[in-house]
Amino acid sequence: MRESIVSKIAACMAVKGEVQTDQTEHRVKLAESWGIEAGSKILEIGCGQGDTTAVLAYFTGKKGHVHAIDIAGPDYGSPVTLGESREYLLASSLGKQMDIQFQVDVLADNVTFPEKHFDYIVFSHASWYLRSADELASILKKSRSWGKKLCFAEWDPAIQHVEQQSHILAVLLQAQYEAFKVSSESNIRSLFTVEDIKDIIEGTGWNVVKEESIYSPKLKDGEWEVDMALEFAEDELKQLPEIPGKLKKLIQSEIRILQRNKSMFPIRPLSTIALTAE
Structure with a gap:
C-alpha cells in the first residue's frame, strides 16, 4: 500500500x-506519524523543493489544501x-491542492493568517537551516495562533547505529564554524537536539502529545552532508x-576523523524525530 502511494507522489x-x-x-x-487527515488546511513553513508539500497534498486530498x-x-x-x-x-495531478510561495519571511510583519485558520502547521527538516534557537522560537510562537496542531520533524543527533556517526560528525563540524558567520546559505546553520526542540516547542505555547523516531536508511542526506x-x-x-586557533585545530582533526570514517564504514543518515503538538 505505501509503495503505491509513494510511487504516485514521486511521479509528481x-x-x-x-x-x-x-x-x-x-x-x-512522517505524514502517517503526524496523522494528517483528508480535507485538512495545512501551512508548511520551509517547504524547499516541495518533497513534503507533495506528500501533504496527497494526504489532505482534493477537499484539502x-x-x-x-x-x-x-x-x-x-x-x-x-x-x-x-x-x-x-502542473501535476496534485497541483490544485497546493500553492507555493517563495521569498516569504514568516517573521515579517506583513505575513499573517487568521486565528486557527489551519488544521496543521508543518515544519519539517527545516530547523537546522535557521540562524539560532531564538529564530526557531519566534517562528513557532508567531504561528501558534494560526493552527490547531504542529507537525515537526528534524534529524536526531543521538546516533543509534555506528553507520550514522559520519552524518552527525559532518553536522557538528559545520555547525561549529557556522556559529561564527553573520549570514549563510549552508544546509547546516544551527544544531538542535531533540531535547532542545521539545523545550522550544513547549516554551512557545505548544504541548507535545506524540513523539516518534523514524529511521529511513536509504536516504542519501548523510552522504551529502559528509x-x-x-x-x-x-x-x-x-x-x-x-x-x-585552537578551535580551528579541533575542526581540522574532526575533518580527518570524518575522512577515516568514510573509508571504513558505509554512511547512513541519522534517524528523524517526528513530533506532534497541540
Whole structure:
C-alpha cells in the first residue's frame, strides 16, 4: 500500500529516480506519524523543493489544501531549483491542492493568517537551516495562533547505529564554524537536539502529545552532508579568521576523523524525530 502511494507522489516531482522515491517514502512515514487527515488546511513553513508539500497534498486530498512557503528565492537549489520544482508540482495531478510561495519571511510583519485558520502547521527538516534557537522560537510562537496542531520533524543527533556517526560528525563540524558567520546559505546553520526542540516547542505555547523516531536508511542526506563538509570545511575556516586557533585545530582533526570514517564504514543518515503538538 505505501509503495503505491509513494510511487504516485514521486511521479509528481521534478526529480526522478531512486533518490526521489526514497525522499518521498520518508515523508510519507512522517505524514502517517503526524496523522494528517483528508480535507485538512495545512501551512508548511520551509517547504524547499516541495518533497513534503507533495506528500501533504496527497494526504489532505482534493477537499484539502496546502499553503507552502519558504524564505529562499526560486533560483535557489540544485540539481533542480525551487522555482523549477514548483512549476512541475503545480502542473501535476496534485497541483490544485497546493500553492507555493517563495521569498516569504514568516517573521515579517506583513505575513499573517487568521486565528486557527489551519488544521496543521508543518515544519519539517527545516530547523537546522535557521540562524539560532531564538529564530526557531519566534517562528513557532508567531504561528501558534494560526493552527490547531504542529507537525515537526528534524534529524536526531543521538546516533543509534555506528553507520550514522559520519552524518552527525559532518553536522557538528559545520555547525561549529557556522556559529561564527553573520549570514549563510549552508544546509547546516544551527544544531538542535531533540531535547532542545521539545523545550522550544513547549516554551512557545505548544504541548507535545506524540513523539516518534523514524529511521529511513536509504536516504542519501548523510552522504551529502559528509561530502559537503569534506569539500568545503577547510575553505570555510580560511574565510573566518575570527575563529580561535585552537578551535580551528579541533575542526581540522574532526575533518580527518570524518575522512577515516568514510573509508571504513558505509554512511547512513541519522534517524528523524517526528513530533506532534497541540
